[in-house]
Amino acid sequence: MKNTQVLLRNRPTGEPSETDFEVVETEIPSPGPGQVLVRAHFLSLDPYMRGRMSDAKSYAKPVALGEVMEGATVGEVVESNDPRFGEGDLVAGSKGWQRFSVADGDALRKVDTGIAPLSTYTGLLGMPGLTAWVGLEDIGQPKPGETVVVSAASGAVGQVAGQIAKARGARVIGVAGGQAKCDFVVKELCFDACLDHRGDLDAQLDKACPDGIDVYWENVGGKTQHAVFPRFRDFGRMVMCGMISQYNTAPGADTSKAEPGPNLGAVVRKRLRIQGFIVFDTGWQRYGRFLAEMDGMIRAGQLKWKEDVVEGLERAPRAFIGLLRGENFGKLVVKI
């Protein structure tokens, strides 16, 4: 049996193309002392990966050309030199766009599929869900009765952010692309409303948020940011999680082509807080608290989720390109 890997071949300028990736067959690696060989069942595809394809200065090193693309997987232990893990254990923490990978035991954690299925540990109960929780804990801090707007509301992070805010008593308005996503956000996720950014966002925001916005969860940037920003109420918080609309034009630190942002005068006048965060900084240290809260919400019927499952590692490049275009519907995950 062979390993399958997806390598980075070129650093794209603008939108990536499938030729920037290469799918190769390689030998299955052997675990060293203290290491574990994992066979991945699911690969998470996430917008941050666009940054890793660029060599512009950022918070993490880029993937080297010819190396395996960076990504998080969940799977099962095939061979273990760490006494904490045995063959067949289901684990998260394995890495890379590849079927087999070797990891230090310290990097892995067993997952409890009694809470939710294995695949959710790439999304709802993985990095994206943890991102939603951390951003609300540290920055958004929605209070009962406040109005929270969540962009990319049907996406991996937005789904969870909105439902947590809702569970904490806020009025939650999603923004998504197209009627199908908006219907899902309202009917399944139980947001109070969902606005279609392909329509007249100003008019929709006027109607959905007549008294303004207390918390904006920023996943997208661009025109949604410009429509939301003037509507902040005093002491509003803008949780800067991502700006996916910009990732193909200004990846990493290359802001020369970046669209201007809003004039910041309102930040003084309204005492706004605009703050960015990266879940990797302090998020995983709090994973236990996060998981307990998610478990409780699932049991209470307060937390739904939707995954967009793509079959086969060889389809990962095409699916990732679609993710940056907003073509996915729900958390994008590759079934390997």
Added chain:
Amino acid sequence: MKNTQVLLRNRPTGEPSETDFEVVETEIPSPGPGQVLVRAHFLSLDPYMRGRMSDAKSYAKPVALGEVMEGATVGEVVESNDPRFGEGDLVAGSKGWQRFSVADGDALRKVDTGIAPLSTYTGLLGMPGLTAWVGLEDIGQPKPGETVVVSAASGAVGQVAGQIAKARGARVIGVAGGQAKCDFVVKELCFDACLDHRGDLDAQLDKACPDGIDVYWENVGGKTQHAVFPRFRDFGRMVMCGMISQYNTAPGADTSKAEPGPNLGAVVRKRLRIQGFIVFDTGWQRYGRFLAEMDGMIRAGQLKWKEDVVEGLERAPRAFIGLLRGENFGKLVVKI
């Protein structure tokens, strides 16, 4: 004897002119029960007053046309119906561009000229100094060894913000307009450097902050903001105190003419925090702590100040117009 008052006559569009104000002679008011009549010795002139001349939505109500311009004064008690105050007491908390005013005793506080002269209670030990302290306490939070950039460094707030940051162990770089101000900031206030925004700010920042900026104290907006923003280090804080360069073009909430701000992608990547505040929200509740710290710094020789004293209330309109142009050198105060 008569009172002298400066009234708001017109709501200026763009830069105010002297004809937007009117200096009038009126009767001296009489204090009612629990009230105190104060003869003002000094009137503070501050950029926020431009906002009060506009009826655009903001955090405070505009001055009505024909009413006395809003402002803080310090002076002496002339007549008191509050047992806590006696004739001749020196007090802060009186209001308005006027020689005589009546205030509730609760609004006034006696000042201790043993710490610094009476006029400083409009600046160093008044609202602007408190503003500097609150912004650093709540948002800037400079740590020893960090690099702090302070715009309008020779102004009422900038002087104090920079010296507090310096006392807390930061490296402090000022930005000011012209060589005289820059010399003062370095030689008298002991900032580590001061950059002239009339020169090539990018080149000066490259030299003065080769490793980037941890805290930026924003008083000005415009080109200084655009030069500083890309130089933030990870976890940088932008203390949004004011954007004086915009006040004549986009007062209050009328942002239609406002210059665009920086693209906010870096806020995510660098985990920046951009936060505004208004000293009136929670500042005065902490005045005692502030004053104790300033007293200690003055005694230790760590706190210098410069006032730009204009003689005569009738000159207040012209001086205020100059303040918005950056013509003042030091805290602008009118000796009445």
